[in-house]
Amino acid sequence: MNIKNKQFQFIVTLFLVIISSKINSQQIDYHSEKKIDSIISLLTLHEKVAMCHAQSKFSTPGVDRLGIPEIWMSDGPHGVRGEINWDDWGYANWTNDSITAFPALTCLAATFNPKLSKEYGISLGEEARYRKKDVLLGPGVNIYRTPLNGRNFEYMGEDPYLASKMVVPYIQGVQQNGVAACVKHFALNNQELWRNHINVEVSDRALYEIYLPAFKAAVIEGKVWSLMGAYNQFRGQHTTHNQILMNTILKEDWAFDGVVISDWGSTHNTNEAALNGLDIEMGTGTDGLTTSTKNTYDYYYLANPFLEKLKNNDVSEDVLNDKVRRILRLMFRTNMNPNRSFGRMNNQEHLDVARKIAAEGIVLLKNENSFFPINPSKKITIAVIGENATKSMTIGGGSSELKAKKEISPLQGLKNKYKNATILYGLGYASGPSAYGRVIPSTLDADKLKNEAVALASKADVVLFFGGLNKNHQQDCEGGDRQEFELPFGQNELLNELLKVNNNVGVLLVSGNAVEIPWLDNVKALMQTWYLGSETGNAIADVISGDVNPSGKLPFSFPKKLNDNAAHSFGKLSYPGDSINQYYKEDILVGYRWHDTKKIKPLFAFGEGKSYTTFKLSDFKTDKKEYAQNETITISGNVINTGEIDGAEVVQVYVGKSKSKVKRALKELKGFQKVTVLKGGTESVEILINTNDLSFYDESISNWNLEKGDYLIYVGNASNNISKEIKITIK
Known part of the structure; x- marks a missing residue:
C-alpha cells in the first residue's frame, strides 16, 4: 500500500469513527477497538515508538502525516498549572493561563461529601478542557502514613475507604469533559525524602488492605483513563515499571485498559519499562530536568534504546502495539472524541464550587464557651496575627502550584465580612520566600515582628492567630519532608506571648498535615483550615461568622507527639528508612487503626469535627x-x-x-x-x-x-x- 492510499484509508477510518461511533466517555466499544487496530497497522515502527515518550516537558508527539494529534498534559490536582516552557521548567509567561484554584485534596476529603467531589471534578475538568489539556495529572490517593510527608496535602487522608469513596466521583467529573484524570502515585509513595530510590518493604496484607484500595476504586469504579507511576521502589524494583504492581495487579487483576504514564524522571531501565507495563515515559533525565543532549527525548528509555531492541527482536512488537493501542484509546476518549465540550474557565460557578468545598472542609476542633461564631455586626476590635493570614498558598508546593486568577487571603476575607469591626494586622512571624528544593530564611527581624504582634493583641477584644505550615520547601511541599513535628518559625513562642496579654485567642491552622499543639489548653478555639484555593479568605470568614456552620471531619489523626504515630513508633527503619530500604513495620495499623488498637489516645481523632449546633x-x-x-x-x-x-x-x-x-x-x-x-x-x-x-x-x-x-x-x-x-x- 503506498503512502497516499494509507492516508486515504486513515481518513476514511477517522470519518467512520466520527459518524458511526458514539465514543462513550467511560468505555470504548468493540468497533472502536477494531478501528484502533486499523490505525496501528498504518503506523511505522518509529512512529509508534515516538508516541511512547515525551517530545516536550508536558506533551507527547502525534503523527502529522496521519493527522494523529499530540497529547497535552498538565499538573493538577487542585487546578490546571500555569503553562510551562517546551524544554525547561520555567514558566512560559502566558497572559491567559490564570485559573481557578480549588481547595487541596485534604480539604476535599474532610468534607466527607462525595457529591462535592463530583462537583470538584466537573469544574476542574472544564478548566482543563478549556486550556486544551488532554490529561490532568491528578488526583493523588497515596495514604497518609506520617505527618512529615511533604505531599500529604495533595492526598485524601489515612483511610483507604474514605479515599476510595472520594476519588471515584472526582475522576468521573473530570472525565465527563473529555479530559483524562491520571490517578497517582502508584504506589507506596508515602514520603518525599529519598523518594527517587527508597525501597519499600511492606506485607501483602497491608498492600492490599491499606495502600491499594483507592487505586483499585479509581480503576474499577471510576474507570480512570490514565495512571501515574511513582518514584520509589517496591521489593527491589522501581514502581513505575514494577512487574507486580503494573502487570499482575493493575493490568491483569484489575483489567486496567488505560495508559500508564511515568512520573517525571521515574523511569530507569528500558527492558523493565518495555515489559512491565509503562506506556508513556515523561521527564527522564535528572529528575525530569533535561540538562544535556544525551538526556533529550530521543534518548529516553522508551525512545531510541527501545527502538533498537524492537529492531533486534529483543522485545516483541506486540509489546509496543499494546502501548500504542492504549495511547490511541486515550485519544479516542479525549482529543479524538468529537463529542467533548469546549470547557469553561474562571467563571463564577467554579468560584462558588471552590468556596463551598473550602467552607465545608474546614474542621472545628475546639470551641470553648462558643468562641466561634463571631457576630459580624458587632463593633469589636479583632487582632489578626500571623503570616498565614496574608501569604499566598496557591504558589509553592511543587508540581501542584497554581497561577490563580485571584486568591482571597484570610485577612481580606475577614475585612470583607466584618465591616463594623476594627481589624488590626500583625505579621507576627515570617517564613522567607518560597523556592522549590531549598529553604530561604526570612530576612525580617523575628523579635520585632513578635513584639509588634503582642502590642496589637493587647489592644484587641479578640485575637485570631493564623499559623500552621505553608507550601515552602520542607513544609507542605513536593521534594522534601518536614523536619519537625512542631510549628515552624517560632509560632509556639509567639502564641505564648500573645496569651500573656490577651486570653481571648482563637487559632486557625493552615496546613495539609497534623502538627504538634502544646498550647491547646490555653486557647479558646481551634480550626483546621487547609489550603483552600481562590476563595480561601471568603470561605474562612463564612465559617468564622457563622454564615456557614462547620461540618468538616478530620481525614487523618493528630497524634499528641510524633512517636504516637505508628510509622514513627518503630524507629528510623520504619520512617524514613536507612536511605536504601524502609520497612512498614506498623503493617495494617495505620492512623486511627493504630491509635484504637494500641489504645494510644490521639490529640484529635480521625473523623472528628465539631459544629455550632449539636x-x-x-x-x-x-x-x-x-x-x-x-x-x-x-x-x-x-x-x-x-x-x-x-x-x-x-x-x-x-x-x-x-x-x-x-x-x-x-x-x-x-x-x-x-x-x-x-x-x-x-x-x-x-x-x-x-x-x-x-x-x-x-x-x-x-x-x-x-x-x-x-x-x-x-x-x-x-x-x-x-x-x-x-x-x-x-x-
Whole structure:
C-alpha cells in the first residue's frame, strides 16, 4: 500500500469513527477497538515508538502525516498549572493561563461529601478542557502514613475507604469533559525524602488492605483513563515499571485498559519499562530536568534504546502495539472524541464550587464557651496575627502550584465580612520566600515582628492567630519532608506571648498535615483550615461568622507527639528508612487503626469535627442479626439536630471483629453518610455494607477471606465518639 492510499484509508477510518461511533466517555466499544487496530497497522515502527515518550516537558508527539494529534498534559490536582516552557521548567509567561484554584485534596476529603467531589471534578475538568489539556495529572490517593510527608496535602487522608469513596466521583467529573484524570502515585509513595530510590518493604496484607484500595476504586469504579507511576521502589524494583504492581495487579487483576504514564524522571531501565507495563515515559533525565543532549527525548528509555531492541527482536512488537493501542484509546476518549465540550474557565460557578468545598472542609476542633461564631455586626476590635493570614498558598508546593486568577487571603476575607469591626494586622512571624528544593530564611527581624504582634493583641477584644505550615520547601511541599513535628518559625513562642496579654485567642491552622499543639489548653478555639484555593479568605470568614456552620471531619489523626504515630513508633527503619530500604513495620495499623488498637489516645481523632449546633444519633440498628457471604447489611437510624441552628453531621460506621484468626484493627471505616438537619429536626440515615467488604487479605491463599463469626458494628460521628455498638454474625 503506498503512502497516499494509507492516508486515504486513515481518513476514511477517522470519518467512520466520527459518524458511526458514539465514543462513550467511560468505555470504548468493540468497533472502536477494531478501528484502533486499523490505525496501528498504518503506523511505522518509529512512529509508534515516538508516541511512547515525551517530545516536550508536558506533551507527547502525534503523527502529522496521519493527522494523529499530540497529547497535552498538565499538573493538577487542585487546578490546571500555569503553562510551562517546551524544554525547561520555567514558566512560559502566558497572559491567559490564570485559573481557578480549588481547595487541596485534604480539604476535599474532610468534607466527607462525595457529591462535592463530583462537583470538584466537573469544574476542574472544564478548566482543563478549556486550556486544551488532554490529561490532568491528578488526583493523588497515596495514604497518609506520617505527618512529615511533604505531599500529604495533595492526598485524601489515612483511610483507604474514605479515599476510595472520594476519588471515584472526582475522576468521573473530570472525565465527563473529555479530559483524562491520571490517578497517582502508584504506589507506596508515602514520603518525599529519598523518594527517587527508597525501597519499600511492606506485607501483602497491608498492600492490599491499606495502600491499594483507592487505586483499585479509581480503576474499577471510576474507570480512570490514565495512571501515574511513582518514584520509589517496591521489593527491589522501581514502581513505575514494577512487574507486580503494573502487570499482575493493575493490568491483569484489575483489567486496567488505560495508559500508564511515568512520573517525571521515574523511569530507569528500558527492558523493565518495555515489559512491565509503562506506556508513556515523561521527564527522564535528572529528575525530569533535561540538562544535556544525551538526556533529550530521543534518548529516553522508551525512545531510541527501545527502538533498537524492537529492531533486534529483543522485545516483541506486540509489546509496543499494546502501548500504542492504549495511547490511541486515550485519544479516542479525549482529543479524538468529537463529542467533548469546549470547557469553561474562571467563571463564577467554579468560584462558588471552590468556596463551598473550602467552607465545608474546614474542621472545628475546639470551641470553648462558643468562641466561634463571631457576630459580624458587632463593633469589636479583632487582632489578626500571623503570616498565614496574608501569604499566598496557591504558589509553592511543587508540581501542584497554581497561577490563580485571584486568591482571597484570610485577612481580606475577614475585612470583607466584618465591616463594623476594627481589624488590626500583625505579621507576627515570617517564613522567607518560597523556592522549590531549598529553604530561604526570612530576612525580617523575628523579635520585632513578635513584639509588634503582642502590642496589637493587647489592644484587641479578640485575637485570631493564623499559623500552621505553608507550601515552602520542607513544609507542605513536593521534594522534601518536614523536619519537625512542631510549628515552624517560632509560632509556639509567639502564641505564648500573645496569651500573656490577651486570653481571648482563637487559632486557625493552615496546613495539609497534623502538627504538634502544646498550647491547646490555653486557647479558646481551634480550626483546621487547609489550603483552600481562590476563595480561601471568603470561605474562612463564612465559617468564622457563622454564615456557614462547620461540618468538616478530620481525614487523618493528630497524634499528641510524633512517636504516637505508628510509622514513627518503630524507629528510623520504619520512617524514613536507612536511605536504601524502609520497612512498614506498623503493617495494617495505620492512623486511627493504630491509635484504637494500641489504645494510644490521639490529640484529635480521625473523623472528628465539631459544629455550632449539636446532634444526637438515635435508633440505629441493622436489618437483621445474621448474614451470609456477599449479602448487604443495612444500618439505619436517625440524626436529630438538638441545637439552635441548621447543620450537617457525618454518620460514620466502623466494623471490627474480635477473636479473629489474624491480627486486626479494633475497627475500620466501612460506611459514612453526610446529612443536613434543620434545627430541631430529624433526618433518617441508611448505610449499606456488603459482607464481602469485611474480608481480610489472606496471605496464605493470596486472596480475600471472609471469616465467619461475630462482628461489632460501631456507629458514631468520629472514630473516637461511638454512640452505638451492634453485634452481628456472619454465617
